[in-house]
Amino acid sequence: MDILRFATAGSVDDGKSTLIGRLLFDSKAIFEDQLASVERTSRDRGEEGTNLALLTDGLRAEREQGITIDVAYRYFATPRRKFIIADTPGHIQYTRNMVTGASTADLAIILVDARNGLTEQSRRHAFLTTLLRVPHLVLAVNKMDLVGYDQQVFEEICEEFSKFATKLEVQDLTFIPISALNGDNVVDRSANMPWYDGPSLLHHLEHLHIASDRNLIDVRFPVQYVIRPHASSDPELHDYRGYAGQVAGGVLKPGDEVLHMPSGFSTRIKKIELAGKEVEEAFPPMSVTLLLDDDVDISRGDLICRPNNRPAAAQDIEGMVCWMSADRPLAPRSRLVVKHTTRTVKAIVTDLHYRIDVNTLHRDETATQLGLNEIGRVRMRLTQPVFADPYSRNRLTGGMILIDEASNTTVGTVMITDAR
Amino acid sequence: MRSDYLLSQLDVLESESIHIMREVAAEFERPALLFSGGKDSIVMLALAEKAFRPANIPFPVMHIDTGHNFPEVIDFRDRRAAELGVRLIVASVQESIDSGRAVEETGRWVSRNRLQTVTLLDAIEEQRFDALFGGARRDEEKARAKERVFSFRDEFGQWDPKNQRPELWNLYNARIKRGEHIRVFPLSNWTELDIWDYIERENLEIPSIYYAHERLVFERDGILLADNEYLTRTEDEQPFMATVRYRTVGDMTITGAVVSGATTVAEVITEVAATRITERGATRADDRTSEAAMEDRKREGYF
Ligand SMILES: Nc1nc2c(ncn2[C@@H]2O[C@H](COP(=O)(O)OP(=O)(O)OP(=O)(O)O)[C@@H](O)[C@H]2O)c(=O)[nH]1
Ligand SMILES: [Mg+2]
Numbered sequence: 001m002d003i004l005r006f007a008t009a010g011s012v013d014d015g016k017s018t019l020i021g022r023l024l025f026d027s028k029a030i031f032e033d034q035l036a037s038v039e040r041t042s043r044d045r046g047e048e049g050t051n052l053a054l055l056t057d058g059l060r061a062e063r064e065q066g067i068t069i070d071v072a073y074r075y076f077a078t079p080r081r082k083f084i085i086a087d088t089p090g091h092i093q094y095t096r097n098m099v100t101g102a103s104t105a106d107l108a109i110i111l112v113d114a115r116n117g118l119t120e121q122s123r124r125h126a127f128l129t130t131l132l133r134v135p136h137l138v139l140a141v142n143k144m145d146l147v148g149y150d151q152q153v154f155e156e157i158c159e160e161f162s163k164f165a166t167k168l169e170v171q172d173l174t175f176i177p178i179s180a181l182n183g184d185n186v187v188d189r190s191a192n193m194p195w196y197d198g199p200s201l202l203h204h205l206e207h208l209h210i211a212s213d214r215n216l217i218d219v220r221f222p223v224q225y226v227i228r229p230h231a232s233s234d235p236e237l238h239d240y241r242g243y244a245g246q247v248a249g250g251v252l253k254p255g256d257e258v259l260h261m262p263s264g265f266s267t268r269i270k271k272i273e274l275a276g277k278e279v280e281e282a283f284p285p286m287s288v289t290l291l292l293d294d295d296v297d298i299s300r301g302d303l304i305c306r307p308n309n310r311p312a313a314a315q316d317i318e319g320m321v322c323w324m325s326a327d328r329p330l331a332p333r334s335r336l337v338v339k340h341t342t343r344t345v346k347a348i349v350t351d352l353h354y355r356i357d358v359n360t361l362h363r364d365e366t367a368t369q370l371g372l373n374e375i376g377r378v379r380m381r382l383t384q385p386v387f388a389d390p391y392s393r394n395r396l397t398g399g400m401i402l403i404d405e406a407s408n409t410t411v412g413t414v415m416i417t418d419a420r
Numbered sequence: 421m422r423s424d425y426l427l428s429q430l431d432v433l434e435s436e437s438i439h440i441m442r443e444v445a446a447e448f449e450r451p452a453l454l455f456s457g458g459k460d461s462i463v464m465l466a467l468a469e470k471a472f473r474p475a476n477i478p479f480p481v482m483h484i485d486t487g488h489n490f491p492e493v494i495d496f497r498d499r500r501a502a503e504l505g506v507r508l509i510v511a512s513v514q515e516s517i518d519s520g521r522a523v524e525e526t527g528r529w530v531s532r533n534r535l536q537t538v539t540l541l542d543a544i545e546e547q548r549f550d551a552l553f554g555g556a557r558r559d560e561e562k563a564r565a566k567e568r569v570f571s572f573r574d575e576f577g578q579w580d581p582k583n584q585r586p587e588l589w590n591l592y593n594a595r596i597k598r599g600e601h602i603r604v605f606p607l608s609n610w611t612e613l614d615i616w617d618y619i620e621r622e623n624l625e626i627p628s629i630y631y632a633h634e635r636l637v638f639e640r641d642g643i644l645l646a647d648n649e650y651l652t653r654t655e656d657e658q659p660f661m662a663t664v665r666y667r668t669v670g671d672m673t674i675t676g677a678v679v680s681g682a683t684t685v686a687e688v689i690t691e692v693a694a695t696r697i698t699e700r701g702a703t704r705a706d707d708r709t710s711e712a713a714m715e716d717r718k719r720e721g722y723f
Contacts, residue, residue: 001428001429002426002427002428002429002432003429003432031695031696031697031698031701032696032697032701033697033698033701033702034698034701037701037711041711055562056562056565058561058562058563058565058566058715059562059563059566059581059582059712059715060712060715061581061582069581069582070566070581070582070584071566072562072565072566073558073559073565073566073608073609074558074559074565075558075559075609075611077613082429084609096586097584097586099586099588100568100586100587100588103588103589104588104589104590211424211425211426214425216425224439224442224443224446225442225443225445225446227472227473227474227475228475229474229475229476230475230476237474240474242474244442244471244472245439245442246435246438246439246590251425273473275434275438275470275471275473276470276473276474283425285427285432285435285436285439285590286427286431286435287434287435287436287438287439287442287471289473300446324586337595339591339593340591341591342443342446395589396589396590399588399589399591400591401586401588401591401593403593403595408593408595408596408597409585409593410585410586410587410588410593413586413588
């Protein structure tokens with residue numbers, strides 16, 4: 001069985017948490033005591049029915065305010081697949097948490113309230129999911145029950161979204177009209193919308209083909225940790241030097257010629273071990289240990305690739321930034337710590353090219369800084385090179401996080417467009 | 421031969437957990453792994469072994485011993501640590517009580533559950549640990565469902581659920597100041613069933629109380645508790661023999677047993693797959709005090 005990771009997105013109150021509750025409930029993934037607890041809480045709060053959003057809105061503050069604040073992870077499996085769900089908050093203040101949930105998703109469900117159509121926040125989230133290159137998108141037009149299950153309403157929203165999406169890099173887009181509250185087209189096809197002949201949401205999630213989303217072409221192995229057993233008496237282990245890490249791209253096999261960055265030195269893979277056992281090949285997202293033919297000086301933060309297919313050893317980075325700090329803006333001359341794969345270096349912002357208006361996708365080139373939740377394109381200079389690809393080529397070697405040196409918090413994220 | 425380059429769900433989870441553990445070993449100076457002898461920490465320890473093979477696990481393991489544990493579990497803990505040759509640190513709640521750092525609760529549910537936090541935070545400070553692996557899973561409980569893999573704790577050991585660090589892709593922010601620490605949850609994305617499937621696949625040994633056995637129990641608030649020296653029964657709480665097993669392993673005072681005839685991992689898996697009640701709901705009295713019991717404890721610095 002494989003795993004599909006998906007995230008919800010969309011404006012506050014568009015029904016994301018209710019949808020996840022409904023999906024879990026209708027696919028019988030809710031346990032009796034969880035349901036009893038949610039029923040009790042709904043009753044205590046004087047709500048009409050059982051509020052299924054409470055299945056994911058588990059924090060005190062969330063229940064008090066009736067909104068999602070941080071991502072909730074939920075798990076369920078059908079005979080076809082295991083699902084990891086990230087239910088993210090719609091409130092603009094918590095955009096960074098939405099970004100957290102969406103960064104690892106194979107698919108995002110963008111919900112839109114049928115009564116309101118696209119809001120600024122639906123556009124922001126749609127834009128962010130494409131910026132994060134979530135490979136598959138579903139636009140779920142929710143609360144169809146409140147618009148009389150009207151086909152025209154659905155089609156107008158689809159059209160509006162399609163128009164917006166032409167300006168984005170959308171790889172795969174599906175439209176589904178639903179009612180999260182009543183369960184229409186969530187697990188089963190709805191009798192209320194005979195005009196819709198597509199699959200239910202769950203059916204779509206179960207049948208989606210995701211195997212080809214990974215990059216199996218460019219070999220990228222960021223060295224995470226060097227394994228050196230301190231067993232000088234054991235002749236077998238005396239000279240053991242294993243380079244441990246998680247494959248970020250490509251397929252590695254024993255005997256392959258590989259190149260070490262930054263040294264540029266070439267050698268061959270002697271052996272690949274997974275948890276101490278030899279394996280024939282390694283590919284994403286496997287965590288393995290490589291043993292090499294020659295003794296090369298390799299340490300954490302280095303990268304192993306193929307001689308004829310290398311990432312850039314880049315100190316100048318161009319990329320799209322999503323800024324996530326309320327305490328300080330991002331502006332030219334900002335100094336930050338960058339974490340890229342297994343390497344941490346310092347950086348200075350050399351240029352802010354533009355800020356994006358998420359409503360119109362207009363580029364404001366007069367912008368002088370990025371505030372909380374703003375998105376823009378920057379250039380950065382790093383103190384040391386990182387071994388990077390464009391994010392569009394590889395999410396793992398093309399993404400980095402920005403850390404504030406004083407507070408140590410993560411304040412931004414960069415999707416690399418150009419590295420040199 | 422693999423031609424599709426697909427990994428099974430257990431392989432994906434294993435690989436993610438190993439990545440997390442290596443990241444901690446690489447980025448922190450004094451990490452430790454919290455080991456209770458329960459099934460999750462057993463899986464976590466097995467993953468740690470795999471992550472660094474053929475080298476030894478590069479950090480000690482620590483148990484917060486409440487003094488109310490099942491003896492089978494303590495035996496298992498000591499044996500497992502000895503087998504692996506890891507350093508086992510035992511921090512004792514009893515000692516915290518004796519030294520006046522913690523005050524024993526009274527009442528019907530005399531639990532040392534909450535007191536563990538005092539002992540844990542003291543031990544972290546004393547040992548100067550900067551990262552602690554915990555075996556918590558997000559599917560266990562609704563507050564856990566919200567927690568990051570690298571979960572920041574301030575100098576008081578507190579978790580602030582409204583102000584968690586963003587966490588993208590497989591990039592974990594390990595930066596802290598002195599006195600602060602990170603709780604790391606490598607099993608975040610595992611479910612109870614995944615744990616059992618993994619125990620079966622890897623043929624992992626677990627304490628005997630996870631399998632059906634005869635035990636003298638009594639019922640309190642719908643929970644089957646082992647008749648034990650730490651709990652005073654009331655008159656209506658008459659003990660009886662039953663065939664039970666444990667789904668979780670915590671203190672004898674708060675951990676309930678479930679009636680079961682499952683004597684093998686395969687039989688346990690069949691039961692877990694069919695169950696309609698969560699493991700904590702079925703067996704843990706500590707979560708019943710309020711809807712937000714876990715969140716409140718976690719804020720204070722609990723596991
Ligand atoms: N009538 C109707 N109401 C709905 C539907 N889906 C959700 N709601 C209601 O909309 C309100 C908001 O739902 P939530 O699920 O909390 O919204 P959300 O998108 O998770 O909100 P945030 O997480 O805070 O961004 C609740 O009162 C729901 O009951 C629907 O399909 N029909
Ligand atoms: Mg919500």
